[in-house]
Amino acid sequence: MNPQGERIASPRIPRALALQLCAQAAITLWPYTLFQPWYLSALCAVLIFWRSALAWQDRPAPAGWLLMPLAFIGLGAIVLAYGNPVGRLPGLALLSLLLPLKLLETRNTRDVRAALLLNFFLIVGMFLHEQSALIGFGAALATVGSIAAAARLQRVSLPVLGSLSQSLRLLAQGVPLMLALFVLFPRVDGPLWGLPIDAYSAQTGLSDHMTNGSISQLIPSGDIAFRAAFHGALPPPAERYWRGPVLTRFDGSDWRRFVVPASATPAYQAAGRSWNYTLTMEAHNQRWLLALDFPTASETGLFGGDFALVATQAVRKRMRYNVQSSPDVLVGMDENPWVLQAALQLPQGFNPRAVDRGAQIAAAAPEPAQRVKAAIDFMRKDRLQYTLSPPPLGRDNVDDFLFTTHSGFCEHFAAAFVVLMRAAGVPARVVTGYQGGEFNPVDGTLVIRQSDAHAWAEVWLSERGWVRVDPTAESFPQRIEDGVASALPSTDALPLSMRNNLAWLRALRYRWEAIGNAWNQWVLGYNAQRQMELMQRLGISNPDWKLLASLMASSAGLWLLWLVWRHFPKRRRLDAFDRNWQRFCRRMARLGLPREPWESPGNYAKRIAAARPQHGEAIADIAEFYATHRFGKIPPTAPDVARFAAQLTELFNRLRT
Amino acid sequence: MQTTRQMIRQRLRRWMQRVPGPEAQPIVLPQRRVYVLPTTAGLGVVVMLIVMLLAAINYNLSLGYAFTFLIAGTGVAHILASWRNLVGLTLSVQAEGECFAGDVAPFRVMLGSRNPYVRHAIQIRADDGRLLLSADTIDSHSRYERMVIPALRRGTMRPGRLTIETVFPLGWVRAWSYVEPDAPLLVYPQPMGELPMPHANSMNAQNAQPTRHFADEEFAGLRDYRSSDSPSRVAWRRAARDGALLVKQFDAYDSEDWLLSWTQLPNTLDTEARLSQLTQWLLQARAANARVTLELPGAGVGPAHGDAHYRACLERLALFGGDER
Incomplete structure (x- = not known):
């Protein structure tokens, strides 16, 4: 152009x-x-x-x-x-x-x-x-x-x-438009075209299988896994078990999932206490959603056969969902026989001593519940060490942990317990997820980090269904009550986010994370769903894109009006001041003394004074008054303008005679 | 095809200008005479914003939305700021001093602001796009700026149609207006020619050098320096003392009476060459403050001397053959 x-x-x-x-x-x-x-x-x-x-x-x-x-x-x-x-x-x-x-x-x-x-x-x-x-x-x-x-x-x-x-x-000047369009621009769910393959590579979290060290490697990470905002009371720390992937298949080194079909409604009824909360999940590029045991209602996701909540597709961006959980409900009372069968499988030729010990437990106690108790007692009696950095384990890793090194992390406890139970003929499986969470007093949310990752066990008893058993908690109850840091020996190096003793640091972190949460909820998480919620809160029951577009156009129009009003040349008091001066110049022109366009008031006054020397002083005074208020820093007030007009008229009358 | 496009462009231009010929001064730019369109850089920003909006939608980048909308809003504010930068600007052009064809016309522009609004980075261009003037800051204190317009031909000259424009503050939007100030300037013929100075009382060509008469002249006073004065006549001692460039004037009318006549010039010269030669002689006579008679076909002035007479002679030379040629 x-x-x-x-x-x-x-x-x-x-x-x-x-x-x-x-x-x-x-x-x-x-x-x-x-x-x-x-x-x-x-x-x-x-x-x-x-x-x-x-x-x-x-x-x-x-x-x-x-x-x-x-x-x-x-x-x-x-x-x-x-x-x-x-x-x-x-x-x-x-x-x-x-x-x-x-x-x-x-x-x-x-x-x-x-x-x-x-x-x-x-x-x-x-x-x-x-x-x-x-x-x-x-x-x-x-x-x-x-x-x-x-x-x-x-x-x-x-x-x-x-x-x-x-x-x-x-x-x-652009900020009001930004705010209006940010809120009103119709949001689209999902990409317009394909995303590059590596678009989600930077995400960490639980994995769909468990080997030695796969949980403990998450512990040093202070990254937030998800946040939960409870509507009502918070569950006590001992009941904050966030269920993730349930691992049944064991091949001697790896624990893997046994896929059970999911359904839109849970296979059990809500009963007893219940917790309602909104969970904001960070992207982890996997399908599972986390929920407290056991989810009974959620508008998002499906209810898995292993009582975990799953999304219909991988969670690739931060996701918000409401869940209701009942801790006291009995689940899996009529569990499928093949699920129970899978929960009894042990690989041949692995961990002979643990299998042997399981058989001894089975021989000593006829009731499955007694066997569970016996296995817990055995593990507690063995004085196992709870540590983030266990010594390396061999091929028979459960045997090595239970009988040789005696030290391991939650995943070792869970795996060893499940192996013992299966050897004793009790269906058992490993559950991974998160345990605990830190309450942020600034915004009232429970923050769950990768360092809260945990593994526990579940056993099936014919009269009670699937029952949670946490062998780590049985051996080290303070892990559950006060967090990982308190259960670990003081020689283990801990990430900064897990240190309890720096109160001011903790307060600062709470504040920063509350800001982060608000930012995530209202800036980054502002999607089609949030837009709909906001519109409904504003009284628009059914916002469609046409309505949004007209709202957008009208707010942009209002903004534009404001902008034009801001920039439009305004008539000010100064103009009244100027008009008087201009009228005086016109009158002087009629007397044969026109002001030349390039003449400043001072020069013009000098010229008039030269032509009419008897009024020179009055003319100079007026010119100076004009110049001071017209070009100087002091704008003329209303009385100034009136006085100026009177002076000009008087001067003109004197000059005319 | 080409001609219709040209015609449309011409029409558009005429409509946009909407001023029929030279305007009375000072000119105040009203709101409706300031036009705004994006520059190439501005179009680049628009394309960039479209790309960014698509990326924000596709990758669901909340901050991408925010950034795009913020820059778009800023761009709209820029349109109004550029427009406002010109509206209410006052401008008047004066020609100061004398000018000969081939010189730079001594046009000066007085720029000011009608209201206490401070304006920045305003440029004035000629019709062919040449930059004439660039003003960094204009406030209600009017200020003079020189405009560099060459005076090509003798006769009455006006600065022509000027484009006042600004891309301030960000260069994404250009606001401009057309003005045609009525600032006539009489351009004298270009002083040129090799012929010796003719004398009215002695037609002897050998005595034609004006310098020859310096010895006979009497010092008569000082007057203001003109660009055509010989440096040898400048009162340098005075200039060194108080910085004013003054020229020594000598009374010489006792010694010489010069006749500058059209008819004495050889027929080989055409009209413009004759006028140039006459102008050259006239300037030499003025430098010597000599009595001069100027004879043009159909009219003659003089003999006389003095600034008013020389000016009258120059005007006749400038307007010879009618102003509209």
């Missing part, structure tokens, strides 16, 4: 602008250092530093041919880091290298514009990786800076602070 726009493009961009662009690149790129390999970040940093050093010395950008090898080095580093230059992370890395390279070859305003567009793409690109409150804050800073750099490009005489305030002023 502007054929002449670039014609004045100077061959070299000013030093101040080049330095601001370098600083801006650093601000935009810092979140990338949080997840990129260090050498990619270092390469970016070196390139930016080089460019700013050149700008500082007021030297031009380096020759273009020099950039080719640099680009190849960058590409090599990306392939080294990700093994492949295509995909989400390599793509972001490529974009992050492109900005410093572009800055190095930035010579004219067109290059600066390209660099600014790259800045914007990098800000949004970061969201593909992470959208935490911290990243959002960083993006806001980068946006203010980028807009400021764009303003600086138009007016290099603007100081840095001036450009920042200009940027804030412009962005502030």
Whole structure:
């Protein structure tokens, strides 16, 4: 639209602008250092530093041919880091290298514009990786800076602070539109087209099988697995068993799931106490949903045959669902025979001593309930050690744990107990999930971390169905009452998030995580469902996209009106002041002394005074009064305007005679 | 096809200008005369926002939505800010000093703001897109800026249609307006020619060098410097003392009486060359403050001397053959 726009493009961009662009690149790129390999970040940093050093010395950008090898080095580093230059992370890395390279070859305003567009793409690109409150804050800073750099490009005489305030002023005018559109823009569930294969690779959590160490490796992670907001009372710590994958098949080293068909309603009736809560699950790229034992109602997901809640597809983004659980309900009273059969299988030739011990227990106690008690007693009597870093176990890992090393983590306790029970003829299986949770007093939610991962056991008794037995809790009750940290020996290194003794740190963490939760619930988790809820709360019972579009158009229209009103030239008191002066000038023109368009009030007054020297002093006074209020910092008040008008009329009358 | 497009463009331009010829000064830009359209950079931002919105929908990026809407809102605010940057701007153009064809016309623009609104980064361009002036800050204190417009031909000249534009604050949107200030400037013919100075009382060509008469002249006073004055006549000592460039004037009308006549010029010269030669002689005479008679076909002035007379002669030369040629 502007054929002449670039014609004045100077061959070299000013030093101040080049330095601001370098600083801006650093601000935009810092979140990338949080997840990129260090050498990619270092390469970016070196390139930016080089460019700013050149700008500082007021030297031009380096020759273009020099950039080719640099680009190849960058590409090599990306392939080294990700093994492949295509995909989400390599793509972001490529974009992050492109900005410093572009800055190095930035010579004219067109290059600066390209660099600014790259800045914007990098800000949004970061969201593909992470959208935490911290990243959002960083993006806001980068946006203010980028807009400021764009303003600086138009007016290099603007100081840095001036450009920042200009940027804030412009962005502030855009904020109301952003809020309105954010709330009202119709949200779509699911992608418009396919996502890259590696889109969800960065997610951790429970796995669908259990080997030695698969639970304990989660313990050092302070990452939040999910949050639960209870409507009503909180369950006591001893009943906070969050059921995840149930593992039945055992091949000697691995515990795997035995797939039981799921149904839309649970196979049992709610009874006794119940807990209602809303669970916000972090994405884990698996199908299971977590719920307290035993879920009796939920609008999301299916009820598995092993009493776990499952989603219809893998949880690839943060998910919110309401659940009702009843802890006292009896489940599996009429369990399928093949499920019980699978819960008795033991691999041939593994753990002979444990199998032997199970047979002894069976021989000593005819009742299954007695056998369970005997096995618990056996494990407690054996003085087992509870530790995060157990010594390595051999092929017969249950035998090694029970009879040789005597130390293990919850997964070892659960596995050993289940093997003993099966050997004793009692159907048993391993349940993995989370146990416990930390109450955040700031926002009243229960936060469950990866470090709360746990494994326990379940046995089937003909008169009671499936019954939970937690061998870890039986041996180390404080694990359940006070958390992992209190049950572990003090020699075990613990992650920061699990240390109990730093009260202030804990308070700070609660606050930060409450912010994170609110951010997740209302900013990141604002999806089609939340939009619907909000509209219903506002009294719109059935919001469809047409209604949303008209709401959007009207709020954008209101915003535009506000913006136009803000910018529209307004009639002010000053205009009344000016009108008087102009009327005086017109009257003087009739007397043969017109004001020339280029004459300032002072000059004009001098000329009139020269023509009519007897009134010189009065004229000079009036001109000074006018200039003070018209151009000075003091705007005229209403009495000022009235007095000025009277003075002008009087002067004119005196001049006329 | 090409011609209809040109015609449409011309119509559009005429409609947008909506001012029939030179306007009375000072010109205040009203709201309806300021136009706004996105620049290439602005269109780039629009494309970027569309891409970002699609990405936000596809990947369900809440912050992507927020960023896209924020930048879109900022862009709309930019439209109004650019528009506001021009509305209420006052402008008047004056020609100051004399100008000969081939010189830069001494047009100066007085820019100001009708209200206490401070304006930034405003540019004035000629019709062909040449940048004439670039003003960084304009507030209610009016200020003068020079405009670089070449004076190509003698006769009455106006600055023509000017485009006042701004892409401030972000360069995504261009606001502009057309003005055609009524600031006439009489451009004198270009002083040029090799012929020796003719004398009214002695037709001897050898005595034609005006410098020859310096010795006979009497010092008569000082006057303001003009660009056509010879440096040898500047009162340098005075200039060194108080910085004012003044020129020594000499009374020489006792010694010489010059006749600058159209008819004396050789027939090989065309009209413009003759006018240029006459102008050259006239400037030499002015430098010597000599009595001059100017004879053009159909009219003659002089003999006389003094600034008013020289100006009258130059005006006749500039307007020879009618102003509209």
